[in-house]
Amino acid sequence: MRAEDETEYVEYVTARLPVLHRTAYLLCGDAHRADDIVQTTLTKLYRHWRRAAGADHTDAYVRRMLVRTYLDERRGGWARVRLLSEAPDRPAARTPGIEEREAVTDLLAGLPRTQRTVLTLRFACDLTVEEVASLLNCSTGNVKSHTSRGLAALRRRLDLDARTDTRAGR
Amino acid sequence: MSWDEEQAGQVVRRALTLAPVPPTGVDVGAVLRAGRRAERRRRRLTVALAAVAVLAVGGGSAVVLDSVHHDRSLPVTGRSPEVLPPPTVVPVTVTLSKDSAPCVYEQFPVPKEVWFPTVQAADPTGRFLVGTAGVSNKATDRDRAYLVLWDQGDPSLFELPKAVRVEPIAVNASGLVVGVRYPGNGKPGLPWAYQDEKLRNLTLPSGYDGGQSSAVNDRGDILGGAYDSARRVGVPVIWPAGNGPPQVLGKPAKYRMFGWTADGTIVGMERDPHAGVKAEQKLRLWRPDGSTAVRTAPADWAPGSPRGEVALRGDWVAGIVPGATVKQRGRPATTAKSPPAVWNVRTGELVVYQGLDTRNHYSVVTDPQGRLLVGVPGGGWRMVERDGTARPVPLPPNAHPEYGPQPVLIDDLGTIYGAVREEPAGQNRPTVWRCP
Numbered sequence: 001m002r003a004e005d006e007t008e009y010v011e012y013v014t015a016r017l018p019v020l021h022r023t024a025y026l027l028c029g030d031a032h033r034a035d036d037i038v039q040t041t042l043t044k045l046y047r048h049w050r051r052a053a054g055a056d057h058t059d060a061y062v063r064r065m066l067v068r069t070y071l072d073e074r075r076g077g078w079a080r081v082r083l084l085s086e087a088p089d090r091p092a093a094r095t096p097g098i099e100e101r102e103a104v105t106d107l108l109a110g111l112p113r114t115q116r117t118v119l120t121l122r123f124a125c126d127l128t129v130e131e132v133a134s135l136l137n138c139s140t141g142n143v144k145s146h147t148s149r150g151l152a153a154l155r156r157r158l159d160l161d162a163r164t165d166t167r168a169g170r
Numbered sequence: 171m172s173w174d175e176e177q178a179g180q181v182v183r184r185a186l187t188l189a190p191v192p193p194t195g196v197d198v199g200a201v202l203r204a205g206r207r208a209e210r211r212r213r214r215l216t217v218a219l220a221a222v223a224v225l226a227v228g229g230g231s232a233v234v235l236d237s238v239h240h241d242r243s244l245p246v247t248g249r250s251p252e253v254l255p256p257p258t259v260v261p262v263t264v265t266l267s268k269d270s271a272p273c274v275y276e277q278f279p280v281p282k283e284v285w286f287p288t289v290q291a292a293d294p295t296g297r298f299l300v301g302t303a304g305v306s307n308k309a310t311d312r313d314r315a316y317l318v319l320w321d322q323g324d325p326s327l328f329e330l331p332k333a334v335r336v337e338p339i340a341v342n343a344s345g346l347v348v349g350v351r352y353p354g355n356g357k358p359g360l361p362w363a364y365q366d367e368k369l370r371n372l373t374l375p376s377g378y379d380g381g382q383s384s385a386v387n388d389r390g391d392i393l394g395g396a397y398d399s400a401r402r403v404g405v406p407v408i409w410p411a412g413n414g415p416p417q418v419l420g421k422p423a424k425y426r427m428f429g430w431t432a433d434g435t436i437v438g439m440e441r442d443p444h445a446g447v448k449a450e451q452k453l454r455l456w457r458p459d460g461s462t463a464v465r466t467a468p469a470d471w472a473p474g475s476p477r478g479e480v481a482l483r484g485d486w487v488a489g490i491v492p493g494a495t496v497k498q499r500g501r502p503a504t505t506a507k508s509p510p511a512v513w514n515v516r517t518g519e520l521v522v523y524q525g526l527d528t529r530n531h532y533s534v535v536t537d538p539q540g541r542l543l544v545g546v547p548g549g550g551w552r553m554v555e556r557d558g559t560a561r562p563v564p565l566p567p568n569a570h571p572e573y574g575p576q577p578v579l580i581d582d583l584g585t586i587y588g589a590v591r592e593e594p595a596g597q598n599r600p601t602v603w604r605c606p
Contacts, residue, residue, distance in 0.1 A: 001209065004358045004380070004399065006202070011335050011352075014198050015288070018591075021194035031192040038196050039204065046205025047212065053334045053354040123183040151178045 001049065009049045012058070013042055020066055026120045027070045029109055041066045063125065067117070067135055115150035118143055190594045193548070193570075199530070251454070254465035257518040262558040264525030271553040271561040273586065273605035278323045280599060287318050289600050292579040292587035295343045297322055299578075299587055299600050302336055317364060320600055321345065328367055338364075339479055340386050340429075348372075348383035348392050358399045363392060363409070372409050375416050381407065384479065385429035393427050393436060406438055406456075419456060428473070428515075429482035432538070434458040437482055437515050439467060453515055468520050471511055474532030476545065476576060483580070484538030485516040490528050510534040510544045510554070523554055537580035551577065553605065563603060568592045 001009070020041065024034035044065055045052055055061040108116045114136075121132045122143075129147070133140045278299070280287055287303035299320040305327070315336050317328040330336045334354035341347045345366070350359040358380025361372040374381050378396035381404075385393045390411030396418070397404040403422035410417065419436070427438040436456035451467040473480045473489040481488060493508035508530045511522040526544050528534065533545025542554040543563070552560040563586070570591040576598070577588035586603040 001206075002356050002399075003402070004352070005356050007359075008334055008352045008354070009205075010198060010202060011337070013201065017194060017196060017198065019286075021196065022191045025191045026186060026189065032195070035195045038194065039201055042196070042201045043204045043208050046202070047209055050354075050356055058334065119182060120186065123179060124186040124189075126183070147179075148175060151175055151182065154182060155178070 001046065005049055005053070008053060009046060012053075013045070016059070016062065017042075020062070023063065023066060023120070023125060024070065026108070026124045027067070027117060029116075037066065037070050041069045044069070060131075064135055067121070071117070071136075111150055111153055115146045115153065118146040119150045119154075122147055187595060251462040251464040254453075254455075254463050255518055256466045257468045257513065257520045259468070260519055260521045262521055262523050262556075264523050264554060264558045264560050266525070266552075267559055267561045269561055270564045271605055273553075273564055273603040275564065275566060275590075275601050275603045276323075277566065277590070278320050278600040278602070279325060280597065281318070281325050281327060284316065284318065284327070287589075287598050287600075289576065289578060289587070289589035289598065290338050291341045291347070292581075293341045293343045293345075294579070294581050296581050296585055296587055296602070297343060298341045298345050298347075300338045300341045300347050301589070301598075301600070302330070302338065303327075317347065317369075319345065319347065323600075325600075328364065328369070330369070339383055342386045342388055342390065344388075344390065346386055346390055346392075348386045348394070350382040358397050361392075361394050361409075370413075373416055375405065375407060375418050378405070383409070384427040385482070387430050387434075393429060395425055395427055398422065406436075408436075425454075426473070426480065428480045428487055431482065431485050431515065435516075437487070439473065440464075455515065465515075465518055468511075468513065471513065471520060472532075473513070475535055476531075476533050476578070481535060481579065482515070483536050484540070485514050486512045486536045486538065486540045487515060488512050488534040488536040488542065490530070490532060490534060491522055492530050493527075510542055512536050512540050512542060514540065521556075523558060523560075525558075526552065526554070526560065535577045535580055535586075537584060538582055541580070541584070543577050543580060543586060566590055566592070566599075566601070568594075 017038070020038050021034055024037040024041075025031060028034055028037060041062070045062060048065075052058050052061045052065075108119065111119070117136070118132060121127045121135065122129070127135070129140050129143045132143045136143070281303075284303035284305050288301040289299050290301045292299045301318045303316050303318050305314055305316050315330045315333070317330055317336075317338060319326050319328070331351065333351040336349065336351040338347050338349040340349075347364040348361065349364075350361055352359045359382050361374075361381045361383040363370055363372055363383065363386075372381065372383060372392065372394070375396050378398050380397040380399055381395055382397070383392050383394035387393075392409040394407055394409070395404045396407050396416070401422065404425055405422055406419040406425050406427055408417045408419065424441045425438050427436075430436055435458065438454050439451050440454045441451045450469070453465040453467050455463040455465075457463070470491050471489055472492055473487050475481045475488055489511055490508050491511050507527045509523050509526055510528055511520055512534070513520045521540065523542065523544070526546060528544065529547045531545060531547055533547070533551075535543040540556055543551055544554055544560070545551050550565060551563045553563055554560045570593050576591065577586050579587045581587070584605045586605065588601060589598045590601045591598050
């Protein structure tokens with residue numbers, strides 16, 4: 001890769017790392033796995049940077065790579081090496097907010113992977129049904145179906161009945 | 171009982187937006203090295219010739235980034251440059267104070283239609299803050315990049331031309347913004363200037379296909395460099411105020427331009443383009459009287475700031491003493507301490523603040539007196555006085571522990587300009603800390 005390309009790549013990755021990590025975390029629900037997914041995605045992106053940078057929508061291109069990496073990762077096991085910014089033996093701080101994090105993790109944790117993926121892409125990444133269908137290589141009907149089932153599964157956990165009732169003015 | 175999927179979706183959307191996400195452990199430098207290794211492996215499988223080419227890219231991320239940033243060039247003078255004495259290292263032991271720095275922060279509004287704006291530069295008087303932001307068009311699913319200019323706290327937007335990245339680098343007290351944009355497809359960056367809702371490309375000297383602006387002074391002169399991507403060398407360039415033609419300062423080499431000192435001396439760093447990445451670096455001074463000077467740069471010091479550019483304030487340049495990478499099981503895993511250090515380009519004094527570890531992040535901003543603002547990853551930011559007393563900078567209660575704040579400049583009165591990344595939404599908010 002040329003130095004100019006590499007500069008672009010580093011700048012892009014530095015700017016987008018929090019967003020990519022957030023998406024990966026919501027997809028998989030585990031911070032370390034999210035790091036793995038992001039790391040693998042960004043390593044692939046290095047190889048394909050010129051194509052990604054030349055795409056009409058670089059963010060969408062990279063998001064597609066991230067989701068494909070997430071969907072593919074279970075096939076390959078978890079023997080990958082994490083590239084952390086510090087030594088891995090650093091103790092993970094258990095902050096006061098960890099219960100909240102776990103609650104959010106639990107929110108999606110029990111869902112089948114496809115439903116979780118669809119809900120994350122639809123509602124965390126704000127993608128349309130058509131965009132999600134394109135990303136997952138499935139029909140829009142499939143996406144709608146998984147969305148509906150996922151929301152139904154969350155119905156009790158999020159107290160959606162009460163919330164939607166309230167919003168409806170009831 | 172009603173069951174409205176649309177509204178349920180809104181509830182889920184809000185819940186996911188507000189979901190706290192642990193900080194990432196991914197290190198960009200490590201990813202870059204992994205990318206290079208992957209690229210090397212791929213090429214080895216294809217042709218041996220390509221593998222030879224890949225070897226040229228080997229080494230640490232800092233090395234490659236360094237080579238990019240140093241693509242500037244030598245001065246042309248009739249006289250030989252004055253050779254100044256080598257730098258003197260002044261170690262200062264940091265005393266950590268539990269008391270916060272006496273700073274009061276104020277946050278500026280963000281236009282509601284933008285998301286995740288950056289704050290990348292401020293003028294030394296603090297009137298202007300400048301950054302970029304994406305504005306999404308949901309109908310077309312296209313993000314367009316906008317320049318965001320806060321004038322005394324009031325934001326305005328200006329749509330930028332299509333490019334992979336557009337970076338404002340500096341702004342002066344008149345609101346003249348200078349920066350660089352990367353058109354993509356491997357083409358080098360191009361310098362630009364913006365003022366009063368007009369953006370113009372800066373003319374490159376003949377024979378150069380890229381460039382970057384690095385600083386702008388009160389008069390409106392723009393300092394930067396032009397780059398020849400074929401020869402991989404550059405020249406320092408001044409674009410005079412009033413849109414005059416570019417003036418090349420010297421012969422092609424590798425340069426990194428810093429800016430002007432208080433007395434108008436132009437400062438940059440130079441490296442022999444043919445001596446490899448380990449070549450000795452030299453400080454170059456172009457004085458207002460036409461004379462030049464050169465001083466050997468500290469071998470174990472690297473200039474830089476959180477935004478990647480080099481902020482010269484007064485006679486001081488902020489930087490760090492990078493810690494050595496230690497390999498564990500063949501992989502770079504940990505680093506030794508990497509303290510912040512500021513270099514006085516006039517006296518040669520290099521002040522190294524022992525006791526703080528930037529973990530090799532260029533998280534250092536200096537003010538004109540050499541006082542430092544130092545980011546300790548995961549530990550917030552410390553204001554470090556010249557005597558080594560370090561006090562935490564107070565943060566808004568929702569500041570992200572790892573990414574906020576993001577200072578870009580300390581003015582002559584000690585006011586800090588920058589941004590804070592807020593939890594849980596991840597939104598960046600322009601913030602000013604007034605520290606009497």
